[in-house]
Amino acid sequence: MSPAPMTERTRRPHTRRARDAALTQPPFRAVRNPHPPFEIASADEIDALHRASLRVLKDIGMKVSDGRARDFLKRAGADVNRDTHMVRFDDGLIEETLSAIPSAFTVHARNPQKTLTVGGDAMVFATVCGPPFVSDLDRGRRDGTYEDVCNFVKLVHGLNIFHHEGGAGVEPLDLPVASRHLDMMYAQITLTDKAWEPTWLNSRKRARDCIEMAKIAMQCSEEELAERPAFCTGINTNSPLLLDGAMSDGLIEMALAGQPCNVTPFTLAGAMSPASLAGSLVQQNAEVLAGFVLAQAARKGTPVYYGHFTSNVDMRTGAPAFGTPEYAKSIFISAQLARRYEVPIRSSNTTASAAVDAQAAYEAEMSCWPCVLAHINHMLHAGGWLEGGLVCSFEKLILDAEILQMLAAMLEPVDFSEDELGLAAMAEAGPGGHFFGTQHTLQRYETAFYTPLLSDWRNFETWRDDGSRNATERANRVWKRLLAGYEQPPLDPAIDEELKAYIARRKEEIARDGE
């Protein structure tokens, strides 16, 4: 006998079997958006933004604090004022610069199967970098430690949806500031075989350390590293219209070493850029173009790419807002500008929420959907970012992994083959019947649909009797299970020795000579 017909309005609770306890993930794989990019501005509007940013560069210019950077820019043909340190750029220099930038690049991972393409319709998901604080449900919000760094990198290694370890998650505030970049890089190189983003590039010596350690990890020369980049990273401009020495040093060192570097203006509309989306995008674009000129001046043809970060502040309080409608629109338009320039683009998965709650989820979605639709090539902060980037959250990392897994699954093509059209199954089930037992269903039992990492689809009674855990509480259990099951990827012991020796030597030098 077939069951009583159910409808949307008469369906009642039913018993569901207990959920399988195993964590299921899709394999590590490239994510591509096969659909045309979603665009919200006309070609004329994009041209207006472009031309306005050229006017900014020509008429106002950018202040460049560092002498070496100004020298590079002067040699490239920019108009440098020795007294004010203002640098102005004419249209020809911008066009010449843009023509030299590669439209895509490859980042070679320690494990060649995890080597990445950045450009075109490919998307790379990289985890958070930069927060001084870390949080989890057990210990709350606190200063980051090196133990947190190691645990975070282990989790990123274990979560297949993340292509790139984006920056060791959190600052280890228990380590000395002058040398902690060495320890962070060691954790990144040894605890995962994915590509990594070095942190603390905002000094010339630190940048060099990251380059030297990458050469050891990849066992290659400086020239080979430049030909086969082993990491990508980014610098911020000090918006509005300022580039300080730390940032220009990072950009120049990356360019000299041929490592891909994004230039990301810190344009929070209403504070560091005009209180209008168009104005903030003009300023962002001008600052990106200025950064491009500096990188190409340091090494022509070096891979640099467009950095999007434009969001806005709450005009009533000055608080930064992320994952907002304006943020979404600025992603779409920035990606259009990057496509016009034929350069890859980086953006971020953001939220201003102080808790891993519904707000954190919907602001992350308001970041990730635009990134996916706009063909953002490198999504930094894609996992673990909380509280406007001040906090690295272990539960948020799991939440973000689920969101990105779902979006990646959504991009997988639908199979329209005859067997998938299912007419035989419909004939077998019959009117008012059910499909649980049909041959068609049995053939697809394991793989038909997306399997979640975090979502709980059990009925209310089962969910309640199992502890009424919300998604954040379940995320806490997921990362602990992942961490418990962590397996370190193999590394040649000789390389490990060489890395340790380099770190020991540099720590001695830093202790002796200072930073």
Place this chain on the structure above:
Amino acid sequence: MSPAPMTERTRRPHTRRARDAALTQPPFRAVRNPHPPFEIASADEIDALHRASLRVLKDIGMKVSDGRARDFLKRAGADVNRDTHMVRFDDGLIEETLSAIPSAFTVHARNPQKTLTVGGDAMVFATVCGPPFVSDLDRGRRDGTYEDVCNFVKLVHGLNIFHHEGGAGVEPLDLPVASRHLDMMYAQITLTDKAWEPTWLNSRKRARDCIEMAKIAMQCSEEELAERPAFCTGINTNSPLLLDGAMSDGLIEMALAGQPCNVTPFTLAGAMSPASLAGSLVQQNAEVLAGFVLAQAARKGTPVYYGHFTSNVDMRTGAPAFGTPEYAKSIFISAQLARRYEVPIRSSNTTASAAVDAQAAYEAEMSCWPCVLAHINHMLHAGGWLEGGLVCSFEKLILDAEILQMLAAMLEPVDFSEDELGLAAMAEAGPGGHFFGTQHTLQRYETAFYTPLLSDWRNFETWRDDGSRNATERANRVWKRLLAGYEQPPLDPAIDEELKAYIARRKEEIARDGE
């Protein structure tokens, strides 16, 4: 002196002013998606789905339980088997049916400023209908009551983002089943001046009651109501391939009265439809087309529209899943089919989550983004749906309002006028300066950016010291404030009297004669 430059990596917490306590909402207004619809299937693939569903209708057919419905179908030219009650449809009948359906329709609200267009690039957001349970943080999950119905309708009236009161929110289980539709309709008509969706159309007499009460509310005749529809609603097919008497009665009565009705198959892939997305969409499409034939047979030219509900079950447990990657894809493809047929389309904002948590938010986003991108014309369950439709949640209503407000704001065009490009502001702020005090910012202080209903952007310390409330806890406070500020829209006392008299008479009849 300008502040020290901040960057993405060095930004530290700062003091934000206390947030203004007033609830801010955008006004009631039509929402349109000005961008081309997002499509994931090729024209050939859509054609393959269409042709496969014609084969289902011709070769397998649909079982129709009710004699009146079979008579209508027979007269329309369908092949009706008297013994098996199977009805088969040839291609010509389908084409003839499709050509008779209007491509858009208008739903007249009691307040003419809230009259709605359904079709084209217009989107109507309607709140949840059907759940037997209600929940809020104070009293938890419990049986719905008439008090809950009234409170829910009041909140929907007060939330401008919802265009349409979708069905009184929850079943009032404290009222007799035979007459509660009268009380629900009374609440809908009197507590809001937005258009409403009547509930319990699954019997001929109840459907007639809703029509009669609409005539009183709008003070019009049966003919005038058909010319100027006052509500829209929907029926489910009893998937697979079955249409029972309750559902066909509802559809026929709506058609006879000329009120728009969607036909929504209950196709949960792997249970009520094949365990493949393509197969479930073929079956959905076949059942929609069969419903269209019945409606057009009852009254040629009556507005019927495409109902999308296809999702999947968790194959391990049989639990329904919503807001999944498959759900998103089925929205995109269903919208393509509806556009091919030039009929409006309805879908839903769904989640399987048992709590108003991060999962509820990301599954809602995985429903709302596809609905917006696909040009879904009528988003039912857009506010308040929880736990696969079993629960009407007051906190989820607020969460959904925020999500939809953000998406609507995202669809607003960006202003690229000269003043918005902000060059004067950049010159005024200067390198390393700030924009808080510029003339450009002061001119835009109030309206520059989206103002949230629910999001909390305050810094951690302020948020913590104010109670560390997560988004769900804040939603609880938002709906209470809205309810406390509710103002009933005016209604002619004579109409109110007439409604009350109708209800009293019908309750007497029901008590005397039964349902």
